[in-house]
Amino acid sequence: MIATVTVERSGRAKPPLRSRQQRRTGATRLKLVEAARAVFAERGLDLTTIDDITERADVGKGTFYYHFKSKEGLIREMMKGVLEELVAAMHKRCEGIDDLPTLLDSLIGAHIEFFAARWEDFVLCFQGRADLQLQEGYRGLETPFIDYLKAIEELVDGSIKRHLSDRDLRRIACAVAGFVSGYYSFAVISTQGEDVDDVLRSLRGALVAGLTRFIKEAVSAEDKDGSARIVW
Amino acid sequence: MIATVTVERSGRAKPPLRSRQQRRTGATRLKLVEAARAVFAERGLDLTTIDDITERADVGKGTFYYHFKSKEGLIREMMKGVLEELVAAMHKRCEGIDDLPTLLDSLIGAHIEFFAARWEDFVLCFQGRADLQLQEGYRGLETPFIDYLKAIEELVDGSIKRHLSDRDLRRIACAVAGFVSGYYSFAVISTQGEDVDDVLRSLRGALVAGLTRFIKEAVSAEDKDGSARIVW
DNA sequence: GTCGTTTTCGACTATATCGTCAAAAACGAC
DNA sequence: GTCGTTTTTGACGATATAGTCGAAAACGAC
Numbered sequence: 318m319i320a321t322v323t324v325e326r327s328g329r330a331k332p333p334l335r336s337r338q339q340r341r342t343g344a345t346r347l348k349l350v351e352a353a354r355a356v357f358a359e360r361g362l363d364l365t366t367i368d369d370i371t372e373r374a375d376v377g378k379g380t381f382y383y384h385f386k387s388k389e390g391l392i393r394e395m396m397k398g399v400l401e402e403l404v405a406a407m408h409k410r411c412e413g414i415d416d417l418p419t420l421l422d423s424l425i426g427a428h429i430e431f432f433a434a435r436w437e438d439f440v441l442c443f444q445g446r447a448d449l450q451l452q453e454g455y456r457g458l459e460t461p462f463i464d465y466l467k468a469i470e471e472l473v474d475g476s477i478k479r480h481l482s483d484r485d486l487r488r489i490a491c492a493v494a495g496f497v498s499g500y501y502s503f504a505v506i507s508t509q510g511e512d513v514d515d516v517l518r519s520l521r522g523a524l525v526a527g528l529t530r531f532i533k534e535a536v537s538a539e540d541k542d543g544s545a546r547i548v549w
Numbered sequence: 550m551i552a553t554v555t556v557e558r559s560g561r562a563k564p565p566l567r568s569r570q571q572r573r574t575g576a577t578r579l580k581l582v583e584a585a586r587a588v589f590a591e592r593g594l595d596l597t598t599i600d601d602i603t604e605r606a607d608v609g610k611g612t613f614y615y616h617f618k619s620k621e622g623l624i625r626e627m628m629k630g631v632l633e634e635l636v637a638a639m640h641k642r643c644e645g646i647d648d649l650p651t652l653l654d655s656l657i658g659a660h661i662e663f664f665a666a667r668w669e670d671f672v673l674c675f676q677g678r679a680d681l682q683l684q685e686g687y688r689g690l691e692t693p694f695i696d697y698l699k700a701i702e703e704l705v706d707g708s709i710k711r712h713l714s715d716r717d718l719r720r721i722a723c724a725v726a727g728f729v730s731g732y733y734s735f736a737v738i739s740t741q742g743e744d745v746d747d748v749l750r751s752l753r754g755a756l757v758a759g760l761t762r763f764i765k766e767a768v769s770a771e772d773k774d775g776s777a778r779i780v781w
Numbered sequence: 782g783t784c785g786t787t788t789t790c791g792a793c794t795a796t797a798t799c800g801t802c803a804a805a806a807a808c809g810a811c
Numbered sequence: 812g813t814c815g816t817t818t819t820t821g822a823c824g825a826t827a828t829a830g831t832c833g834a835a836a837a838c839g840a841c
Contacts, residue, residue, distance in 0.1 A: 359684045363595035377820035440682045447679035449738045450672045452591045491735035499731025503723035527759030609790035
C-alpha cells in the first residue's frame, strides 16, 4: 500500500501503459476478456465456466478472480464495453445528418457495419438480451442496453424539428434495435452461403420507409394544431 | 412387454385418455412440462436444473428421466410444440386473406395475439434463438424454427401472384419474425407501465408498409419483362 | 384378494464447478 | 544483489448437479 505512485507525466496525453508490470497486467486482463468473448460465442454465457475462460486464456484460475469479482462482473463489463462502442460507431456514422430517412438508414447501416466484423459481439449482446427477459438474470445488464436505446433516441430526436414524446421516441428506438438484431438472428440460421449483411442491407430500405411514415404520423398526431411546419 | 394393447377404438376420433393409468401418466408429464415452462422463464434454459423442474412439478427426480431422456430432449419437444402452435395460429388468422398488406399485417397480428397471453413461451423461443447462434448449443432446435419460417414464407407466397425467389421469400420471413421478436425484446426492458402489445400494434403498420414496398420492388426486379400484371 | 406391468420415488455415485488461499513468481526501487 | 509490493498460480474444500437404480407404489386384469 506504500504505492510507488508513478506520477502522471505532464505533457504526455496518453502515456503508453507505464511500467512493464502494468503492461503485463493489462495484457493478462485483455487475454481473459478476449478468451471469454470467444468461449461465450461457443457455449453461451451461462454454460461457460471460469475454467473454460482461464484455460482458453492460458492463465491460472486464480488470475481470473484477481481481475474480476465473478463471471457476472466480467459479463457486465463486456456488455457495457461493446454497447458503448456501438453507440460511438452510430454517432460517428450519423454525424451531421439531419435528414430523417437518411439518419434512420445510417443508423441501421452503422449496426450492420459494426457487427459485420464482430460476430462474437453480436452473440454476446443477443445472449444478454435474452437474459434480460428472465426474472433471475445477471444483475446490472439493463443499464448498458437502456443507454444504447437512449443514444438511438437522441439521434432520431435530433433529426426532427418538432419533438416526439419520450414514449414514441422509445418505440422508434426499440423498432430499429429490434429489427436489426431480430433479422440477424433469424437470418443466420437459415441463410446458406449468401452474405447476411448484404441481405439485411437490401431490406433496411423497407424499415426506413416504414419508420419514416410512422414518425411522420406520430408527429402530426402529437402536434395537433399543425401550426409548426415539419421539416424532414 | 406383454402389453395389454388397448386397441384404438374405431369411430372415436379422440378417445379421452383411456385408462386411469394413462390419464395419470399424461398428467404427470404435463406437470413436468408446465413446471419447466415456468422455471425456464425465470432462470433460463441453461441454468435451470432438473431438480428445479421436478421440485416445481412436485414429482420425484426419477420421474423426469422416466418421461424425458434429458433436459435437451424436453427443450426440443417444447420448442417444437410452441412453434407449431404459433404456426397454427398464423394459419387460422390469415385464412382466406390474399391481399399482401393485409396478410403481412395479420401475420404480425397473429404473433402479437399469440404471445400476448403467453409470455413464458416468448421467452422460451427467444432463449432458443439465442442458443441457435452458439457453436455448441442444444441439438435439433433448428428444425422447428426453420419450419416456422417456412410457414411464413408459404403464407406470403400464397398472397402474391408472381412468385418471389426462395431467397427473397426467406428474407421476408426473417424480417417479419425478427422484427416482432426483436421489438418485443427491447420493449420489455424499457417500457414502463404501458402495454407492450399496444405499442407494437401501433408500429406494425410501419413494417407492413415497408415490407410491401420491398416485395413490390423485388417482384418487379425478378420479373424483368414486366409482362405479367402483379395483383396485390 | 393375486400377479405382472407401468409408473414414481429419492437416495446414491460420480463428476463438475465455484471461489479461496497460501505460496510462488514477477516486478520496481534501491 | 535485497526488500516490499503486485500479480499469478493451482491445489483445495465445499457445494451442486446429472443421471442411475433398486425398491415401492399405483394400476389393470383377473
